Amino acid sequence: MLGFIVAKNSCPIVLIHGFMGWGEDEMGNYNYWGGKSDYVQMLTDQGHNVYEVSVGPVSSNWERAVEVYYQLKGGQVDYGKNHSKKYSIIQKPKNKNYKGLYPQWDASNPIHLIGHSMGGQTARMLDYLLTQNIYENEDLLEDSKLLGGVTNHAILSITSISTPHNGTTLAEIVRKTIPFIQYFVGIAGVVGTDFYSFDLEQWGFRRMLKESWADYISRMRNHKAWSTKNISSWDLSLSGAEEINNFLQISPNIYYFSIITSTTIKKEGSSQHFPSKGTSIITKTRSKILGSRSGYWANGSETDSTWYENDGVVNSISMYAPTSKLNGPDPSSKYFEDELLMRGQWYWMKFTEMDHWNIIGHLGNKERKKVSKDFFLYHAKRLKLLALD
Numbered sequence: 001m002l003g004f005i006v007a008k009n010s011c012p013i014v015l016i017h018g019f020m021g022w023g024e025d026e027m028g029n030y031n032y033w034g035g036k037s038d039y040v041q042m043l044t045d046q047g048h049n050v051y052e053v054s055v056g057p058v059s060s061n062w063e064r065a066v067e068v069y070y071q072l073k074g075g076q077v078d079y080g081k082n083h084s085k086k087y088s089i090i091q092k093p094k095n096k097n098y099k100g101l102y103p104q105w106d107a108s109n110p111i112h113l114i115g116h117s118m119g120g121q122t123a124r125m126l127d128y129l130l131t132q133n134i135y136e137n138e139d140l141l142e143d144s145k146l147l148g149g150v151t152n153h154a155i156l157s158i159t160s161i162s163t164p165h166n167g168t169t170l171a172e173i174v175r176k177t178i179p180f181i182q183y184f185v186g187i188a189g190v191v192g193t194d195f196y197s198f199d200l201e202q203w204g205f206r207r208m209l210k211e212s213w214a215d216y217i218s219r220m221r222n223h224k225a226w227s228t229k230n231i232s233s234w235d236l237s238l239s240g241a242e243e244i245n246n247f248l249q250i251s252p253n254i255y256y257f258s259i260i261t262s263t264t265i266k267k268e269g270s271s272q273h274f275p276s277k278g279t280s281i282i283t284k285t286r287s288k289i290l291g292s293r294s295g296y297w298a299n300g301s302e303t304d305s306t307w308y309e310n311d312g313v314v315n316s317i318s319m320y321a322p323t324s325k326l327n328g329p330d331p332s333s334k335y336f337e338d339e340l341l342m343r344g345q346w347y348w349m350k351f352t353e354m355d356h357w358n359i360i361g362h363l364g365n366k367e368r369k370k371v372s373k374d375f376f377l378y379h380a381k382r383l384k385l386l387a388l389d
Contacts, residue, residue, distance in 0.1 A: 007384040010141035011110050011156050012049035012102060015040070016068060018117025018162075019173070019232050020181050026195045032116075034361040037369075039376055048380045051101045055122065056199040058220065059176070060230045061244065063202060064118075065125035067096065069146045069335060072111075074100020078144045079202060081136045087230040093201040107153040113384045115301020116360050117314065120160025120258075121235060124248045124322070127155050131251065157255040157383055162356050164314045165258075165322040167241035169303055173233055174221055176286060177313070180357070183282055185213070200225070207283025239298035245324035250331070252344040255386050257335070257379070260319045260348055261311040263355035264291045271305035274313075276353050280363040283312035283355045290315060321346040341386070351375070 017023065017032045024031075024040070033039040033052065043050045044387030053071045055064040063079055070077045070228035084091035105111060113123040134147035142148045170176055185196065197207065198220050205223055207216050225231045234240035250256070264273035264287050275284045290310040295303045309316040323329035330344035341347060351359060354371060358364035361372050 001318075008387045009110075009156065009384060010049070010325065011112050011115060011383075011384065011388075012051055012251065013043065013380060014068070014072065014102075014110045015050065015052045016055065016064075016113060016115040016119035016122050017053075017057070018115070018119045019236060020057045020177050021116070021119070022057065022196055024052050026054060027184060028195055030184060032360065034373075035073075036364075037373070039361060039373075042373070043376065043380050046377060046380065048086075053101070054199075054201075058198055058232045059200065059202075060232060061118070061125040061235050062129075062230070064122040065129055066146060067199075068122065068126050069129070070096070070100075071098050072100065072102045072105050073145065074098050074103045075145060078142075078146070078197045079348070080134060080141070080142045080144060080147045083230075084202075087225075087228055089202040089203065089230070091202075095201055105154065106150060110154050110156040110388070112157045112159070113155055113160040114161065114379075115163065116161045117163060117356065118232060118236060120158070120163025120165065121157075121241070121244065123158045123160065125159065125244070127251055128248050130154055140232045153253055155251075155254055156388065157257065157386055159257040159259065159379065159383075160319070161259040162311055162314055162319060162359055163258070164236055164241060165243070165320070166318040167238035167295070168236055168314045168318060169238065169264050169290060169293065169307055170286065170313060173236055174226070178217060178221075180282065184362070187203070199311050203344055203381045238295055241318075241322075242297070242324050243321040246326040248322065249327065250322075250344055250346075255341060255343050256330075256346040258332070258346045258348040259359065259375070260316055261314075261354045261356060262309050262316045262348040262352050263287055263311050263357050263358070266309070266310055271308060273308040273310065278365055278368060279312070279355055280357070282363065283357070285357065287312040292388055311354065311356040311359075316350075 021032050031038050040052050041051050044146035053068050055067040059136045066079050076092050078092050113122040130151045136142045203225050263276055263279045265276045267274050275287045291308045306317050307315045321330040321332035335349045358368040
């Protein structure tokens with residue numbers, strides 16, 4: 001254990017939720033980070049400075065990353081002229097204008113990013129948008145606080161939790177993830193969509209007056225955005241994730257941590273995986289499907305049995321570190337407590353008997369919930385030990 005620590009940095013922690021996630025107060029008193037517990041308050045009580053952002057739950061990583069930036073820095077969201085023209089979206093949605101949770105954020109005041117599920121991809125996309133020149137056309141830079149310049153050293157660390165760095169084989173992920181959200185809505189006691197929003201104003205999509213929750217979901221599922229590559233389902237697919245990994249390069253300035261979750265065990269005499277003891281009822285069916293079926297890239301190539309182990313939503317092998325045919329795998333190694341950590345490589349930690357939701361405080365039994373709380377408390381201390389220089 002870390003025991004008594006002398007902090008080497010006091011950088012704030014920024015929490016980025018995953019696919020179909022929600023922000024503070026959007027599920028009443030039921031928290032994305034902690035469920036019936038409040039992990040933001042728990043970490044704050046331990047002396048950590050924590051910010052929770054709320055980004056598009058089904059939007060692309062590009063748009064989610066842009067939203068993280070403006071929620072922290074403040075100002076009018078600007079997805080960029082080129083991106084907006086390419087996908088026929090509203091470049092600057094009027095209702096996405098923020099005061100700023102941490103407006104002083106810059107290279108002199110860096111942050112720690114912790115992303116769950118798709119939030120890990122979003123964190124990496126944010127680093128890309130910060131550190132690269134983004135062009136409106138071949139000759140003209142974007143006229144944007146985020147996209148129009150380069151900011152290095154603004155992120156000290158990125159932690160991905162149960163992130164599908166290389167995609168997930170969960171086919172029709174939208175349809176198969178909606179039951180989780182319906183469950184959370186039920187236990188949160190919120191009324192329909194009075195709290196939860198799909199935040200797709202850039203597509204001109206919003207809830208209609210007196211529209212039912214079922215109709216709202218149905219319209220979202222049938223929106224034209226799903227036929228484009230500018231949406232979560234593409235980014236979370238095997239081919240979509242590979243495409244992202246072709247240009248999201250690992251940074252030599254950032255510490256990387258990857259948290260692996262698994263709620264399946266290998267069946268004796270078979271390569272297939274089945275749900276382990278303690279897996280929640282709502283997760284069991286999907287973990288069994290992922291544990292026995294292949295996934296496919298757009299070129300028709302097929303995953304092998306190493307992809308069977310999973311956490312009910314994401315294949316465990318996909319969580320370790322990003323890889324692509326163009327760049328190969330990012331450097332990665334198992335985390336050891338007394339090891340001298342280096343920037344520019346992933347350190348992974350694996351939690352068995354923890355599903356996709358248990359790790360952030362949902363659905364688990366007492367033992368799994370304790371593991372989740374202990375991890376967040378421990379990891380927040382670990383982040384404070386990272387050197388700024």
